[in-house]
Amino acid sequence: xxxxxxxxxxxxxxxxxxxxxxxxxxxxxxxxxxxxxxxxxxxxxxxxxxxxxxxxxxxxxxxxxxxxxxxxxxxxxxxxxxxxxxxxxxxxxxxxxxxxxxxxxxxxxxxxxxxxxxxxxxxxxxxxxxxxxxxxxxxxxxxxxxxxxxxxxxxxxxxxxxxxxxxxxxxxxxxxxxxxxxxxxxxxxxxxxxxxxxxxxxxxxxxxxxxxxxxxxxxxxxxxxxxxxxxxxxxxxxxxxxxxxxxxxxxxxxxxxxxxxxxxxxxxxxxxxxxxxxxxxxxxxxxxxxxxxxxxxxxxxxxxxxxxxxxxxxxxxxxxxxxxxxxxxxxxxxxxxxxxxxxxxxxxxxxxxxxxxxxxxxxxxxxxxxxxxxxxxxxxxxxxxxxxxxxxxxxxxx
Amino acid sequence: xxxxxxxxxxxxxxxxxxxxxxxxxxxxxxxxxxxxxxxxxxxxxxxxxxxxxxxxxxxxxxxxxxxxxxxxxxxxxxxxxxxxxxxxxxxxxxxxxxxxxxxxxxxxxxxxxxxxxxxxxxxxxxxxxxxxxxxxxxxxxxxxxxxxxxxxxxxxxxxxxxxxxxxxxxxxxxxxxxxxxxxxxxxxxxxxxxxxxxxxxxxxxxxxxxxxxxxxxxxxxxxxxxxxxxxxxxxxxxxxxxxxxxxxxxxxxxxxxxxxxxxxxxxxxxxxxxxxxxxxxxxxxxxxxxxxxxxxxxxxxxxxxxxxxxxxxxxxxxxxxxxxxxxxxxxxxxxxxxxxxxxxxxxxxxxxxxxxxxxxxxxxxxxxxxxxxxxxxxxxxxxxxxxxxxxxxxxxxx
Numbered sequence: 001x002x003x004x005x006x007x008x009x010x011x012x013x014x015x016x017x018x019x020x021x022x023x024x025x026x027x028x029x030x031x032x033x034x035x036x037x038x039x040x041x042x043x044x045x046x047x048x049x050x051x052x053x054x055x056x057x058x059x060x061x062x063x064x065x066x067x068x069x070x071x072x073x074x075x076x077x078x079x080x081x082x083x084x085x086x087x088x089x090x091x092x093x094x095x096x097x098x099x100x101x102x103x104x105x106x107x108x109x110x111x112x113x114x115x116x117x118x119x120x121x122x123x124x125x126x127x128x129x130x131x132x133x134x135x136x137x138x139x140x141x142x143x144x145x146x147x148x149x150x151x152x153x154x155x156x157x158x159x160x161x162x163x164x165x166x167x168x169x170x171x172x173x174x175x176x177x178x179x180x181x182x183x184x185x186x187x188x189x190x191x192x193x194x195x196x197x198x199x200x201x202x203x204x205x206x207x208x209x210x211x212x213x214x215x216x217x218x219x220x221x222x223x224x225x226x227x228x229x230x231x232x233x234x235x236x237x238x239x240x241x242x243x244x245x246x247x248x249x250x251x252x253x254x255x256x257x258x259x260x261x262x263x264x265x266x267x268x269x270x271x272x273x274x275x276x277x278x279x280x281x282x283x284x285x286x287x288x289x290x291x292x293x294x295x296x297x298x299x300x301x302x303x304x305x306x307x308x309x310x311x312x313x314x315x316x317x318x319x320x321x322x323x324x325x326x327x328x329x330x331x332x333x334x335x336x337x338x339x340x341x342x343x344x345x346x347x348x349x350x351x352x353x354x355x356x357x358x359x360x361x362x363x364x365x366x367x368x369x370x371x372x373x374x375x376x377x378x379x380x381x382x383x384x385x386x387x388x389x390x391x392x393x394x395x396x397x398x
Numbered sequence: 399x400x401x402x403x404x405x406x407x408x409x410x411x412x413x414x415x416x417x418x419x420x421x422x423x424x425x426x427x428x429x430x431x432x433x434x435x436x437x438x439x440x441x442x443x444x445x446x447x448x449x450x451x452x453x454x455x456x457x458x459x460x461x462x463x464x465x466x467x468x469x470x471x472x473x474x475x476x477x478x479x480x481x482x483x484x485x486x487x488x489x490x491x492x493x494x495x496x497x498x499x500x501x502x503x504x505x506x507x508x509x510x511x512x513x514x515x516x517x518x519x520x521x522x523x524x525x526x527x528x529x530x531x532x533x534x535x536x537x538x539x540x541x542x543x544x545x546x547x548x549x550x551x552x553x554x555x556x557x558x559x560x561x562x563x564x565x566x567x568x569x570x571x572x573x574x575x576x577x578x579x580x581x582x583x584x585x586x587x588x589x590x591x592x593x594x595x596x597x598x599x600x601x602x603x604x605x606x607x608x609x610x611x612x613x614x615x616x617x618x619x620x621x622x623x624x625x626x627x628x629x630x631x632x633x634x635x636x637x638x639x640x641x642x643x644x645x646x647x648x649x650x651x652x653x654x655x656x657x658x659x660x661x662x663x664x665x666x667x668x669x670x671x672x673x674x675x676x677x678x679x680x681x682x683x684x685x686x687x688x689x690x691x692x693x694x695x696x697x698x699x700x701x702x703x704x705x706x707x708x709x710x711x712x713x714x715x716x717x718x719x720x721x722x723x724x725x726x727x728x729x730x731x732x733x734x735x736x737x738x739x740x741x742x743x744x745x746x747x748x749x750x751x752x753x754x755x756x757x758x759x760x761x762x763x764x765x766x767x768x769x770x771x772x773x774x775x776x777x778x779x780x781x782x783x784x785x786x787x788x789x790x791x792x793x794x795x796x
Contacts (some may be wrong), residue, residue: 006454123538158654162560167677172687249659249687254673255666255680261647261655268653275652280564282653287636288568289647291696297687 003031004275008119009085009109010100012040012046014205015123015149015266019098020047020269026280034088036101036109041067050072055091057084059105071395075165085109090116096159096274097123104323104331104372107131110160111365114138120275123149125224129321131368132227146282147273148228152221153278154230154269155260163252172230172249172257173221174241175300177215180343181242183303191334191343200248204266210333211307215300219311220292220329223322226315233315245287262287306347310354319359322372327372328353331379341386348386353378401429403491405508405516406500407446407483410438412603413521413547413664414544415634417496418445420669424678431591432486434499434507435479439465446472453489455482457503458560482506494788495674496547498603499521501728502721506740512536512687519671521547523622523701530625530723545671546626549598550619552667553658554627561650570647572639573586573698576611578741579640583702589741591734591745600770602664608731612744613698617709618727621720624713631713636706643685661685704741704745708752716755718769725770726751739784746784 005025010016016037023030032051034291037044039060043218048056048071053372055077057066064080071078079087089097089112097113099106111131113120115138122128128137128146139146148154152173160168167285179198197209204212211217215238222236239249244264251257264367265284272279302309307329314325330397332349335341353375362368404421408414414435421428435442437458446454446469453475456462462478469476477485485761487495487510493513497504498521504522509529510520513536520526525533526544546555550571558566578594595607602610609615613636619633623627632676637647642662649655660666664683687693700707702722705727712723730747733739740749751773760766 021774024525027576033495039668135575157652158656164677169680241687252677253680253686254669254677255660255682256670257659257685258556259657259659261657262653279562279650279654282567282651287649287655288651289699293694293696295695297691297693299688339747390738 004095004264005033006030007034007088007091007094007097008032009036009089009097011035012037012043013100015100018266019270022267022274023062024050025283030159031092034091036085036088036373043072048076049306055088057088059085074297084359088111089113094118102205104130104306104326107136109277110135111138112164114142114144117142117144119151120146120353125150125220126175126326128224128227129220129326132364133362136227147276148227150221151247151269153224155350156250158251159258165254168250169253170235170237170251171225172237172239173218174239174246175218175249176244177242180213185344188344189342196343209331210336214245216307216329217304219308222311223315233312238300240300243295245292245295256281256338266344310350314354317359320362320367321359323362323368324357325350325354325373327375328379331376335383341383345386349379349382352382403431403487403488405432405492405495406430407487407495409433409497410435410441411500413498414592416664417668420672420681422425422448423681429733431491432489434483436453443468447475451619453477455484455486463665481528484510485495487511487690492516494519500603502528508533509536512540512542513766515540515542515558517542518546519545523548523618524724525679526622526625529617529760531760534625544626544755546621547667547671549667550647551622551626552670554648556658557648557656565651566649568633568646568649569623570635571616571623571636572637572646574642575638575640578611582624583659586742587725587740594741604735605731608734608783612705613665613771614705617706620709621704621713631710632682638698643690643693651750661684708748712752718760718765719755719757721766721769722755722773723752725773726777729774732782741783742790743784747777747780750780
């Protein structure tokens with residue numbers, strides 16, 4: 001098999017770094033033609049030495065100034081600035097682009113890759129949450145495809161692959177429940193950012209770890225599943241499964257339930273999305289269910305973790321509502337990580353912004369981005385209001 | 399869709415009765431052209447009134463004499479005697495034959511159906527255990543296929559359907575562990591037939607319930623899986639899973655594990671085998687994992703339940719060894735049900751007979767049947783030897 005050209009967007013993040021590992025271990029299968037990072041020039045330089053791409057992007061101008069000389073000394077073309085990732089997303093010679101930039105910032109590069117006709121291995125769920133209509137329409141127009149990288153969606157994709165969509169009754173996304181499963185709201189109010197980013201089963205970036213702790217991550221995944229698999233919200237369920245061994249389940253019309261299981265290690269779904277339609281060699285530990293012993297399942301506690309219900313509401317409202325949900329959440333998570341609001345207040349901020357929003361069609365990028373900006377402003381206002389009411393929060397305020 | 403003609407072999411047994419239910423509930427999809435039973439004329443008569451087949455078979459001459467007049471009064475053709483099932487197995491107008499006669503007695507009718515070019519929905523695992531080479535060769539020659547009905551093999555079939563066999567690393571058959579999981583051999587020695595036939599999760603006939611209690615059933619299923627899916631014994635594993643929710647698992651080369659789950663209800667795999675390649679409507683309870691709560695897994699205890707290891711040995715020895723394993727087991731189970739030997743002594747009988755056997759190629763029916771007869775004689779001798787040593791066993795001997 002000829003080497004496949006690959007671009008990694010967000011190469012210095014958690015998924016990006018694991019993708020670099022996967023590509024290195026599958027020597028001869030892939031050629032990284034370009035990498036895009038935010039501001040972690042040191043990691044990017046190291047990745048350039050390992051993968052020898054043609055081009056790299058650094059979004060942060062300051063990081064660009066600092067690291068461009070070192071990167072150029074390696075013989076790589078360096079693009080700097082907020083539009084750089086978009087440019088390398090369409091870099092010539094690539095068949096597949098791994099979209100692994102965190103948050104709504106991943107949208108433009110994802111659209112750029114699709115516009116260039118690239119297959120997109122999508123770890124940036126926000127692209128679909130914010131602009132699912134635009135992203136899926138563009139992929140269809142260009143005759144290319146989206147390959148999910150999230151372990152849950154990768155599992156559903158594997159279960160559905162080659163099956164008749166008319167026979168699918170229901171999708172079930174599993175959720176670890178996060179580090180605070182079983183806690184009540186009062187106890188959650190004292191959680192620090194350090195506690196929230198320590199996830200029990202998955203190693204991930206800070207933002208997604210917080211989303212996992214609030215169950216917003218699962219809410220975003222429900223919206224992602226809606227766009228990837230085309231089932232209505234009423235037929236996408238969430239099941240808490242703390243061991244994170246069963247990644248996703250598909251119920252067929254006759255009652256049979258197909259699932260994909262595996263050790264919780266992102267390198268498996270990353271490898272699957274890169275190698276699809278083939279399967280590469282095993283890079284992760286083998287699943288040994290007898291050693292695992294027990295798999296447990298429970299319904300999500302949406303009273304304590306209302307973000308999940310908010311995501312369903314936004315999906316049902318449609319149009320720009322999911323973009324607003326996502327933007328408000330990103331701002332609220334940022335405020336939590338900056339110790340401005342408590343963990344449960346993230347849901348309060350999102351609920352406040354969502355209640356004020358009048359959804360419009362999300363059929364142009366301008367509309368989506370306008371909704372995103374509006375929601376961020378509203379969210380910041382909500383954060384300030386909470387701060388004013390509480391007289392400050394966080395290590396200094398407690 | 400046009401009605402599909404169906405023959406049910408073993409229609410009055412546990413699988414057969416459930417198949418009749420499935421066919422009735424899927425009105426308009428199937429037409430039962432013929433039914434075959436052993437000696438339960440009353441149930442057969444009732445089924446004739448429900449399904450209106452053209453022909454029925456009763457294997458037992460005495461039952462035939464008693465019930466033929468009643469059956470004929472319903473306008474159905476009645477065939478009686480040991481060859482009757484073979485004849486209706488090839489009855490004209492059927493596309494698919496459900497082979498659900500228990501034990502090695504199901505072999506000839508299964509071969510008859512395949513010889514007539516019928517697709518065979520196979521619940522009679524003994525056909526493959528005893529004569530896997532003949533059965534699979536005949537199916538290939540006639541360009542027809544075998545559709546597994548055992549829940550475990552149905553699950554594996556569903557996981558493998560449409561997948562590249564080269565990417566399959568390992569098959570995992572789940573086992574409930576039977577009613578005596580966790581017991582030791584001493585305690586097993588006191589088990590009565592009544593206790594052994596009471597299975598914790600599945601409702602089944604007496605013979606298969608005893609096989610389930612000794613783990614021989616799982617051993618036979620390993621051999622069945624070998625013939626159905628073509629993987630060597632070293633890549634077919636057994637995992638004890640008392641809840642019987644996960645029916646089978648397939649590990650792919652990249653470490654992803656696909657599974658099929660469902661409530662333990664034979665009507666699901668029966669329906670799947672009858673409707674394949676479509677899926678019919680849901681006839682079973684919906685699987686609700688949050689209500690199930692916990693799924694547990696452990697390695698099988700082959701010290702206490704050596705029948706599983708004996709089956710692996712027979713599969714590795716090849717040729718007529720699996721036929722001998724099966725025949726010795728059928729005789730030993732019969733002796734246990736007749737209170738002549740204890741439950742653990744079933745394994746002793748099988749081990750004794752297997753140790754005396756010199757495997758030959760299992761490439762003709764004569765050779766297979768000769769091995770079967772030899773093994774039954776040897777098994778009866780072993781049963782007598784145990785009886786003589788123990789001074790009798792059972793309610794009278796204890």
